[in-house]
Amino acid sequence: MFLTITVVGVAVVSLLLALTVLLRNPHSSYNASFAAFAVLLGLWIPANFFGSYKHANIHLPFLFFTDFTIAPLLAFSLSYFGLEAVRFYRRKTVKINSFLLAVVVVLMFVFSLGAALHLVSLPIYTASNVLNTRGVLYYPYNMYIGILVFVGLLTLIYSTIGVKKEYKQQTRLVFWSLFLVATMTIAANIVFPEIKLAQTLSYFAVLVMLFSLSYSIVRHRLFDLRLIVARSVAYILVLTTLSTIFVALILAITTLFFRDERIGVGIKGVFIGLALLLAFIYQPLKRFFDKVTNKLFYRDAYDSQDFLNELNKSLVTTIDLEELLDKSAEIIGNTLKVAYCTFAIRGAQDPALRLVGGTQKQLNHDAIGHAVSAASHHADKIVVLDELESSKHHLKELMQAANISLLVKLQGTNRGHTQHPGYILLGQKRSGSLYSKQDITILEIIADELVIAIQNALRFEEIQQFNITLEEKIEAATKELRRTNAKLKALDEAKDEFISMASHQLRTPLTAVKGYLSMVLDGDVGPVKKNEKEMIQHAFDGAQRMVYLIADLLNVSRMQTGKFVIENQPSYLPEVVEAEIAQLKEQIANREITLTYDKPERFPTLNLDETKIRQVMMNFLDNALYYTPKGGKVDVALQATDDSVTYTVTDNGMGVPKTVQHHLFSKFYRADNARKMRPDGTGLGLYMAKKVIVAQGGAIIFKSEEGQGSTFGFSFPRKSLELKGEKAIAKTVANLTK
Numbered sequence: 052m053f054l055t056i057t058v059v060g061v062a063v064v065s066l067l068l069a070l071t072v073l074l075r076n077p078h079s080s081y082n083a084s085f086a087a088f089a090v091l092l093g094l095w096i097p098a099n100f101f102g103s104y105k106h107a108n109i110h111l112p113f114l115f116f117t118d119f120t121i122a123p124l125l126a127f128s129l130s131y132f133g134l135e136a137v138r139f140y141r142r143k144t145v146k147i148n149s150f151l152l153a154v155v156v157v158l159m160f161v162f163s164l165g166a167a168l169h170l171v172s173l174p175i176y177t178a179s180n181v182l183n184t185r186g187v188l189y190y191p192y193n194m195y196i197g198i199l200v201f202v203g204l205l206t207l208i209y210s211t212i213g214v215k216k217e218y219k220q221q222t223r224l225v226f227w228s229l230f231l232v233a234t235m236t237i238a239a240n241i242v243f244p245e246i247k248l249a250q251t252l253s254y255f256a257v258l259v260m261l262f263s264l265s266y267s268i269v270r271h272r273l274f275d276l277r278l279i280v281a282r283s284v285a286y287i288l289v290l291t292t293l294s295t296i297f298v299a300l301i302l303a304i305t306t307l308f309f310r311d312e313r314i315g316v317g318i319k320g321v322f323i324g325l326a327l328l329l330a331f332i333y334q335p336l337k338r339f340f341d342k343v344t345n346k347l348f349y350r351d352a353y354d355s356q357d358f359l360n361e362l363n364k365s366l367v368t369t370i371d372l373e374e375l376l377d378k379s380a381e382i383i384g385n386t387l388k389v390a391y392c393t394f395a396i397r398g399a400q401d402p403a404l405r406l407v408g409g410t411q412k413q414l415n416h417d418a419i420g421h422a423v424s425a426a427s428h429h430a431d432k433i434v435v436l437d438e439l440e441s442s443k444h445h446l447k448e449l450m451q452a453a454n455i456s457l458l459v460k461l462q463g464t465n466r467g468h469t470q471h472p473g474y475i476l477l478g479q480k481r482s483g484s485l486y487s488k489q490d491i492t493i494l495e496i497i498a499d500e501l502v503i504a505i506q507n508a509l510r511f512e513e514i515q516q517f518n519i520t521l522e523e524k525i526e527a528a529t530k531e532l533r534r535t536n537a538k539l540k541a542l543d544e545a546k547d548e549f550i551s552m553a554s555h556q557l558r559t560p561l562t563a564v565k566g567y568l569s570m571v572l573d574g575d576v577g578p579v580k581k582n583e584k585e586m587i588q589h590a591f592d593g594a595q596r597m598v599y600l601i602a603d604l605l606n607v608s609r610m611q612t613g614k615f616v617i618e619n620q621p622s623y624l625p626e627v628v629e630a631e632i633a634q635l636k637e638q639i640a641n642r643e644i645t646l647t648y649d650k651p652e653r654f655p656t657l658n659l660d661e662t663k664i665r666q667v668m669m670n671f672l673d674n675a676l677y678y679t680p681k682g683g684k685v686d687v688a689l690q691a692t693d694d695s696v697t698y699t700v701t702d703n704g705m706g707v708p709k710t711v712q713h714h715l716f717s718k719f720y721r722a723d724n725a726r727k728m729r730p731d732g733t734g735l736g737l738y739m740a741k742k743v744i745v746a747q748g749g750a751i752i753f754k755s756e757e758g759q760g761s762t763f764g765f766s767f768p769r770k771s772l773e774l775k776g777e778k779a780i781a782k783t784v785a786n787l788t789k
């Protein structure tokens with residue numbers, strides 16, 4: 052009886068396993084080939100058992116021939132499953148000769164049909180057993196089955212060569228369990244067909260195979276059926292518990308309260324009440340056993356979506372690299388339940404590896420550096436220590452030395468170039484379990500998101516570091532500039548003091564020189580010949596220019612010390628212009644320059660510093676004459692409108708280059724072409740002219756084109772400077788009576 056129940060149970064479990072594996076992935080030929088093998092095994096076991104013994108109410112001849120008919124199909128399905136294992140684990144297809152395949156298939160149908168036609172074996176029924184006689188196809192039949200079983204087992208062994216450790220563990224369990232079943236079945240049905248114990252052991256060998264497959268499913272994720280197995284166990288436990296409670300309560304209640312009664316209304320009410328009670332406790336029991344089976348089969352289980360949501364939330368809350376990776380390492384470590392999680396990061400500017408996030412005290416930085424360097428040449432994005440092939444023994448040793456169980460490459464692109472900003476390093480799972488397909492898949496997903504976040508954080512860190520460096524450099528440069536500026540100020544003050552002192556000291560002898568030369572020219576010391584007068588006049592003009600230069604230097608010095616003062620008085624500019632032109636008549640004649648000036652008949656009297664305005668006018672005139680070639684032309688214009696008063700000097704000289712025009716009114720600045728033509732200039736004339744004009748509320752007029760000439764001048768608002776009344780009349784009368 053026990054053996055019968057065992058055989059039936061094995062057959063049912065085989066068929067259920069076949070259905071479960073097929074439904075798990077119906078598109079996988081690997082799953083389909085195993086499902087076909089399991090279905091045929093589930094059909095063959097009861098046919099072999101019931102066809103070999105006499106049992107009541109069982110049609111033995113039918114089952115006897117079913118046993119011999121299914122056996123070739125079962126052997127063929129085993130060999131086909133072995134070929135699919137090679138393709139699945141080693142990612143390669145075993146090439147089979149088409150003719151040979153056709154022969155195998157034809158022989159399979161021939162032997163199956165021969166078994167049905169009594170050509171393999173003929174049953175002889177005795178009082179308690181069934182004996183079989185050997186037919187003409189008996190030995191070819193058994194040889195065919197033996198060859199196919201051998202091929203199936205051989206391909207299973209071949210599929211384990213050079214594959215990941217986890218795949219090896221899966222296939223080895225399947226191989227050894229199938230090897231045990233094949234050996235015991237051949238021994239019981241071919242070698243020792245008369246010994247009943249051999250057949251009994253063959254059925255238990257199938258039971259062992261089912262236990263081995265279950266262990267491989269749970270421990271090594273064979274066919275990825277752990278969730279189905281866990282839920283099935285949970286439901287079985289729930290149903291068993293409910294049934295036990297129901298039966299125990301029924302027995303207890305009927306024994307205590309309804310011992311001598313037949314099944315009546317009272318007992319039916321009890322049944323209904325118990326059924327309702329069990330309905331209410333079903334869900335709590337189911338949840339309880341789900342938790343129990345999850346802890347048993349999925350000790351490291353987690354919700355992928357919750358994990359992604361939590362990680363994404365942390366990635367958008369900060370841009371600081373240290374904080375970002377600390378939070379990410381904590382979330383990954385807690386979710387995957389690993390011994391540690393940390394990041395090995397390379398900066399954009401610093402190629403040295405640094406560990407960020409998680410606890411790093413127990414980690415060997417040098418060992419991690421060697422492991423990461425070796426892993427960078429590995430083709431896979433995720434490197435799992437337990438799944439490394441034997442050919443990668445060097446990388447495996449380095450990862451073991453660094454205590455790294457799993458390494459994820461963080462690969463990104465920047466302007467079309469692949470970059471590796473770092474790696475995720477994970478230790479062993481705290482439960483001791485292997486990393487699951489769910490772990491690998493979720494790590495692949497988060498790796499892409501982390502790459503973007505890390506690259507942004509590295510750019511931000513680079514910008515921060517650049518800002519710090521820039522601030523330090525700016526601060527250092529500012530200090531240097533301050534020191535240099537202080538030195539320059541000291542030198543400028545010393546220069547101004549020297550200019551002021553030298554100007555004062557030079558002005559006194561120059562005044563004497565001018566005075567005496569003027570007396571000689573006026574004949575105070577006697578008659579002067581014409582050629583002597585010309586020479587003395589040149590000396591007097593030079594002394595006058597020196598006076599103007601000293602005046603400019605003194606004004607510059609006064610500006611620096613805050614002593615530059617505008618002394619306004621009634622000024623009639625037509626006379627000033629005429630007087631300055633008169634002083635330059637000889638210079639104009641010597642350079643053969645045509646100078647035009649139309650003195651205005653009516654012109655307002657203005658409240659200006661006449662001395663300083665005279666210097667400005669003379670500067671513009673002197674420059675125009677000096678920088679205009681012989682035979683050139685200079686136009687002097689003085690105009691008054693209702694709104695403004697304008698003075699301009701226009702020449703057709705060499706002009707000012709456009710590139711240097713914005714420097715022209717700076718202190719001590721002179722254009723290169725001006726330096727070549729007049730090396731003795733100081734660069735103070737135009738600087739002082741602008742200061743004088745602006746200080747009195749006017750504006751400088753300037754335009755120039757290199758090689759075409761220049762226009763210099765100034766303008767004043769008439770209303771604010773014009774004098775009316777007695778002062779203006781007196782100044783006008785004085786000018787007219789000269």
